[in-house]
Amino acid sequence: QGRIYQAGVFGRRPAVPTEPVALEVAAHRAMSPQAWSYVAGGAGQQRTVAANVAAFARRRIVPRMFVDVAERDLGVDLGRIAGGRRWPVPLALAPIGVLEMAHPQAEHAVARAAAATGVPMVLSTQASVPMEQVVPSLGSTPRWFQLYWSRDEDVVASFLTRAEAIGAEAIVVTLDTHLLGWRTHDLDLAYLPFARAEGIAQYTSDPVFRRLVDKRPPSSEPTPRPTLAAVRALVSMARHYPGPLLANLRSSRPRAAVETFLDVFSRSDLTWDDLARLREMTSLPILVKGLQHRDDARLALEHGVDGIVVSNHGGRQVDNAVASLDALPGIAEEVAGRVPVLFDSGVRSGADVAVALALGADAVLIGRPYVYGLALAGEAGVRTVLESIIAELDLTLALSGVARVQDLTADLLDG
């Protein structure tokens, strides 16, 4: 907080806007239409994207006065899922795929910002940079690995082995994206970020996945001639970031990696009983991400998960789905402290973080805002976004008469 205020006093503006809507507007201007649509967009009529944010606007804090808050503690203990290490702030970076669309330094820049702020990073299955290459920038910052449960379980096993080798403290299995949602904005632009000829590096760097690509018989269908719209989309992307265009031009085996990815990326036949198999594949704690129904929280506990992430994937999967914040209190009540409950979808500010913590989250994942920071100013942009959220959280606590994050309860909220 001090740093951002002091810079302001001396006439230096922060690297990216601190006001969340201004940040979004600036990122919209800077990003290609395709990258913007992929990052900002959601499912269908974008109702749940809007509802996630609106749910925060409905909650009100009732500050308390004359409380000694001179010493404040933002740290949290999440136990086993954090490898027993205390997190300095109740935040982590949400897993976000294909970050190279926002900035060529992608996960490298994000990891450096994570290390600079101490905010743990959740590495995505769909990362643009293989996890092994992100680790040097992370230093000793905590890291989790997010898993999309592939149709090929050798690929799952390989990802888990790699995650263990890079020192991940936990695995986050995302349950809400066994199929890609109805992403209207991407559909209308005829654009899928996964359609790069060379594929997503997290996969293509994986030895088991590579073997699948090599074994794949050449497609009997001729490669379709690119449509004018596809060429326009590539050129428009290339103005912002030439990587995808160059990759598509260079690729010697067009489509094989992408087709293999689409074959194996995920599957829809899994049920709670399959979790036992995952348990046998790794000794790491397992969190499930994407829960919205309190009965699912009960089932998750019955099946021995080590943590829950309340999330609706930022409104990208089921349009008209309930706002994630409205799902949080019921799940927190069901879990009743037996395992940590994390939260995401719609968090835009430090005040939002305080509200989610008050409604029962033990920690909160930051999603789109850090991608906007990345798109605008690389590492410095992500760092500014995180520092702003931390600064505002600290001030919100202090000015509301709360000294420690674990003392944030629903009592602080109006109604």
Ligand code: FNR
């Ligand atoms: C995501 N999210 C996501 N989740 C996940 O488990 N694996 C992934 O690879 C991705 N990829 C991804 C890409 C983009 C561009 C976005 C915006 C989101 C979901 C993410 O982890 C988180 O749940 C949401 O971002 C939370 O919503 P808000 O706060 O960003 O609106």
